[in-house]
Every structure is written in structure tokens, then in C-alpha cells.
Amino acid sequence: IINDLQNGNDQTRRRLAVYCLKDAYLPLLLLDKLMSVANNVEMARVTGVPIAYLLKRGQQVKVVSQLLRKAKEHGLLLPTQRPGQGDEYVGGTVIEPQRGFYNEPITTLDFSSLYPSLMVAHNLCYTTLLKPEDISASGGIGSLSAKYNLGPDDYIRTPTGAYFVKKHIRKGLLPSVLEQLLEARMKAKREMATETDQFKRRVLDGRQLALKVSANSVYGFTGAQVGKLPCLEISSSVSGFGREMIETAKSLLEEKFTIGNGYKSDAKVIYGDTDSVMCKFGVSTVEEAIKLGREGAEYISGKFLNPIKLEFEKVYFPYLLINKKRYAGL
Structure with a gap:
């Protein structure tokens, strides 16, 4: 149907343009309504990771980022060598x-x-x-x-x-x-x-x-x-x-x-x-x-x-x- 509108006349192409405008505008309204940008900017500020990491990666990268930030403030380095498999521990009561x-x-x-x-x-x-x-x-x-x-x-x-x-x-x-x-x-x-x-x-x-x-x-x-x-x-x-x-x-x-x-x-x-x-x-x-x-x-x-x-x-x-x-x- 999009090809038909595009290959039609001025009025059909106008309908297609209005559709595209709505398709772009409605997600912006959702972003604003859900405060997605503000929330992600705040989370990125607190955790020190790019916004893309918040959308694509898990929790560990946030912790590592915050640790690196605090370690730098105290003149410390994080180890890169991971310890071997350890013992299990008992969880909550x-x-x-x-x-x-x-x-x-x-x-x-x-x-x-x-x-x-x-x-x-x-x-x-x-x-x-x-x-x-x-x-x-x-x-x-x-x-x-x-x-x-x-x-x-x-x-x-x-x-x-x-x-x-x-x-x-x-x-x-x-x-x-x-x-x-x-x-x-x-x-x-x-x-x-x-x-x-x-x-x-x-x-x-x-x-x-x-x-x-x-x-x-x-x-x-x-x-x-x-x-x-x-x-x-x-x-x-x-x-x-x-x-x-x-x-x-x-x-x-x-x-x-x-x-x-x-x-x-x-x-x-x-x-x-x-x-x-x-x-x-x-x-x-x-x-x-x-x-x-x-x-x-x-x-x-x-x-x-x-x-x-x-x-x-x-x-x-x-x-x-x-x-x-x-x-x-x-």
C-alpha cells in the first residue's frame, strides 16, 4: 500500500507523508510521557555508563563502572585476573x-x-x-x-x-x-x-x-x-x-x-x-x-x-x- 500511495497523486503522497510524520512523532510523545530520556540520563549519571549500556547490557557493567570511578578517586586499580571457582555460601533466612x-x-x-x-x-x-x-x-x-x-x-x-x-x-x-x-x-x-x-x-x-x-x-x-x-x-x-x-x-x-x-x-x-x-x-x-x-x-x-x-x-x-x-x- 505504501508503494501505491507513493506512486499515486499529490493527495496520496500527502497521506503517506502525514503517516510518516505520525510514525515519528508518536514515539517522541511516548518518550516524553514515560520520561525515558530523563530516567536513563539520571541512571547513566549515577552509574557512569553510556545510555546504550543501560539498554543493551546487564547489571555487572554498572557496578564495575562505579567501582572504577571510586577507585580512581582513591588512587586504586581494579584487578583484571579473575579468581577461580570458590565455595558456595548460604543465602537468606x-x-x-x-x-x-x-x-x-x-x-x-x-x-x-x-x-x-x-x-x-x-x-x-x-x-x-x-x-x-x-x-x-x-x-x-x-x-x-x-x-x-x-x-x-x-x-x-x-x-x-x-x-x-x-x-x-x-x-x-x-x-x-x-x-x-x-x-x-x-x-x-x-x-x-x-x-x-x-x-x-x-x-x-x-x-x-x-x-x-x-x-x-x-x-x-x-x-x-x-x-x-x-x-x-x-x-x-x-x-x-x-x-x-x-x-x-x-x-x-x-x-x-x-x-x-x-x-x-x-x-x-x-x-x-x-x-x-x-x-x-x-x-x-x-x-x-x-x-x-x-x-x-x-x-x-x-x-x-x-x-x-x-x-x-x-x-x-x-x-x-x-x-x-x-x-x-x-
Whole structure:
């Protein structure tokens, strides 16, 4: 039909020209409506990669780019030789579900960007890791005092047995990268909170989710055994701290919200998965569950290092818990 229009008269060629104009103009309207250019420019600015990489490549190139940028600022070079295949490590904790149908409010509390926050809070990085040869079998951790002049308050031991120096000794590159990503995400969320146009709110929500994925991918980057720069000590330490967070949150909720402390019922965590816990406070209304959920989130957040934060997410009522990672609610 295009050939017929082209080979016809002035009017048919005019129809073809109008069609071509619309074909070029409508994608521009979509780009503007979806804020695709603005979002990709912002992501390219934060991660330091060309826009084409955002469209054609995965997450690892973003992490490498940000690491290279931070390494240059500190006069460091990234190694190009990849280590061999390492051991596997244990992932996040899944608290054994209390299966059943709950015709009462169930409150969900969620750690905000748990794994990135853990890496920032505990300064987990290639540049802060103390190597096994630095901690001799004969001298143990005490050998650090002689070699690096480090005291007990200058380093941490992770749940998996790795050692990292604290921020006041040396701030890691990965925490710096993550702080930048998390700040960009918070900026998008602040803009979303004040935006009145519902469509633009959805676009901003997409931007903050993309930044969240980029931040979470830093953890995956360190754990990818066939990746650019794997480091089992970092990835296993992060998941180890994550398991501790979930278990601690469960204990704190069940210790604080009890009849003995003046609450209506003893709280019970009925399920927990990686970065969230689901708690039964024993109340009958959604409003009460929301209030207690927010109180619990604030209380528990105060027990952890900054920027680790537990947030109230939602209330299910009713709630059906079938098995691990299999539940439904309204």
C-alpha cells in the first residue's frame, strides 16, 4: 500500500507523508510521557555508563563502572585476573511458616534495602577485607595489632568468620557506591511523594525501583563466582548478617509486644523471608495492626546500625499461609 500511495497523486503522497510524520512523532510523545530520556540520563549519571549500556547490557557493567570511578578517586586499580571457582555460601533466612488461615490482621515489616544497607553499615568491601594471611593461625586476631596496629574497636568479625576494618580506619569503595545509589533512590522517592500527577508518580516509582535493583545487584556482583570480581567473604558475610537481622527482629518483636508489657496479646512472628517478617499482634482491626506495626518498626530500627531500617509495609486481613514463599492475603 505504501508503494501505491507513493506512486499515486499529490493527495496520496500527502497521506503517506502525514503517516510518516505520525510514525515519528508518536514515539517522541511516548518518550516524553514515560520520561525515558530523563530516567536513563539520571541512571547513566549515577552509574557512569553510556545510555546504550543501560539498554543493551546487564547489571555487572554498572557496578564495575562505579567501582572504577571510586577507585580512581582513591588512587586504586581494579584487578583484571579473575579468581577461580570458590565455595558456595548460604543465602537468606526463611523462618519456618506457621501454616494456616488467619482471619485477623497480619502485619508485614520489611527491611529497607537490607543487603545494601548491611554493606554500608558494616563497611564490607574488597578494600576493607583482612586477608587470611593477615590473621595467622598462630597469632589469631591478635596478630592484627602487631601488623596493622589495630585495636578491638577497629575491625569487625562477621557471622561467617571474615574480618573487615571499620569506617574510621578506611571507608570501603562498595559502601561509597551504595550510598550514592541509595541517595539517588531516596531523591526519586521524595519527588514521588510530592508529585500529584498519577502517571508521573508511576514513572518515578519505576526510577526508584531501577535504582533499588542496581543497589541490590552490588551484593549479587560480589557473589557471582563467574563474574568480574567475586568475593565470597563479602557475599557470605552479607547473607550472614541478613540472617541475624531477621532472627533479631523476630526476637525483639516477640519480647516487646507482650501482655506483660501492657499490650492486648503476645505478638507472634508467623513467617519471615530474607528481608521481611510477618507478625500477628493479636488485634482485631487493621488500624490497630498498622499502629503496632509502625511502633515495632521504629523500635527495632533503633537497635541497628545506620542505615539499616525496618519499615512498616502493609497489613493482610485475612491471610492464607500455605508454605514457604506461598501465601496470599487482602
